Amino acid sequence: MRKFTAVVSLTALAALGLAGCAPAPGTASSAGCTPASTGSGDILRAVSVTGDVGKDAKVKAPAPMQVTTPERDQLVEGTGRQITSTEQVVKVEYTLMSSATGAVLGSTFGSTSGQGAGYAPLSSLFQSVPPLATDLMCAREGARIVAAVPVSALDPSVAQGAGLNKSDGIIAVMDVVSAMLPSAEGSLVFNSANRLPSVVRAPDGRPGVIVPDGSAPTTLTTQTLIAGDGAKIDEKKDTLVVQYTGVGWTDKTVFDSTWENKSPAALKGGAEMPPGFADALKGATVGSQIMVVVPKSEAAAKSSSGTYQHPTDQALVYVIDVLGVLPQS
Structure with a gap:
């Protein structure tokens, strides 16, 4: 298992220090998601x-151009899945240019490096240029967004490294290639089993787990809470993108959560996973939400270290959202 980081190669921009603080996570209703228009559009x-x-x-822009206010425009309107959360895993191809010289500062077009290259949570793509992540909110797969960002919105080290002065900025062309689900999506499944945890969901899909009083199951127990209508996964071969929350049965405390860490996880089939995950994900479909209760004996048998942490002195409850599958290289 690995947690997502800024996996998009920033090429020349890496040398300019694009490693600042990510924008705060946010969500937007897909039904009412309307990006705010910015600037006069003159640039x-x-x-x-x-x-x-x-x-x-292929971008042509006169240089030098003054960029004193942010601007955003949608050149091509996408028709696919919409970006509604800064935690959503997306693939975006982009070209960034200096408004002062017209020089390309970085571009991912034509990059072909490894499995799932270019996929990352939106919040980690442009860490030192947060307005670009904001400009992509509400866009759909297939969209082409062009934006101008004034130097005042940039990390000072980025501005200095790019040779940008007070009235300069960055011109960005961004294509939304793919957007995975922000949370489980599908049909609710009725489960009649007694004495198992119940799950409530926030508007953004974040689950809350209510563990009942009483003894935990002594065998591994799984329930499908939401049946996704996406493709059936191969839990042995696929690299899955998931959100999950883990709660201890006895202390009823969250001990691990990608939601809290503000980044989904990538689970590689056949590799190390938290206890119970491999069984719980068998036959699952993209969009599904699955709950698995791991008995104390199994939790104790699998050590807690490295890529995941879990208590070994009690039964565990995991709620897993299957958001997508990274493409093979």
Whole structure:
């Protein structure tokens, strides 16, 4: 298992220090998600972009151009899944240019490096240019967004490394290639089993686990809470993108949560997983939410170290949202 980090290669921008604080996580209702228009549009009207969305972007912009206010425009409206959360795992191809010189500061178009290359939570893509993550909110798969960011919104080290002065900025062209589910999505499943935990959900899909009083099951117990209508996974081969919360049965305390860590996890089939995950995910479909109760004996038998942590002195309850599968290389 691994936690997502900023897996998009920032090429030349890496040398400019794109490693600042990520924007605060946020969500937006897909039904009422309308990005705010910014600026007069004068800057972006001077920018020309050609090429197929997600494959190539040839950008022409006059230089130098003054960028004193942020601007955003949608050149191509996508029709696929919508970005509604900064924690959502997405793939975005982009080109970033200096408004002062027209030089390309970084580009991911044409990059072909490894399994799932370019997939990351939205909040980690542009850590030192938070407005770009904001500009992608509410966009759909297949969208092409062009934005201008003034130097005042940049990390000072980025501005200095790029040679940007007070009235300069960054011109960005961003194509939304893929967006995974922000949380489980599908049909609620009725479960009649007694004395098992119940799950409540916040508007953003974050689960809350209510553990009943009494003894925990002595055998591994799983329930599908939401049946996703996505593709059936291969838990032995696929690299799954999941959100999960783990709660101790006895102390009723959350001991591990990707929701709290503000980053989904990638589970590689056949690799180390938290106890009970491999069995719980058998036959699951993308979009599903699954609860698994791991008996104390099994929790104690699997040591807690490295990539995951769990109590070994009590039964464990996990609620797992299956958000997607990373493509093979």
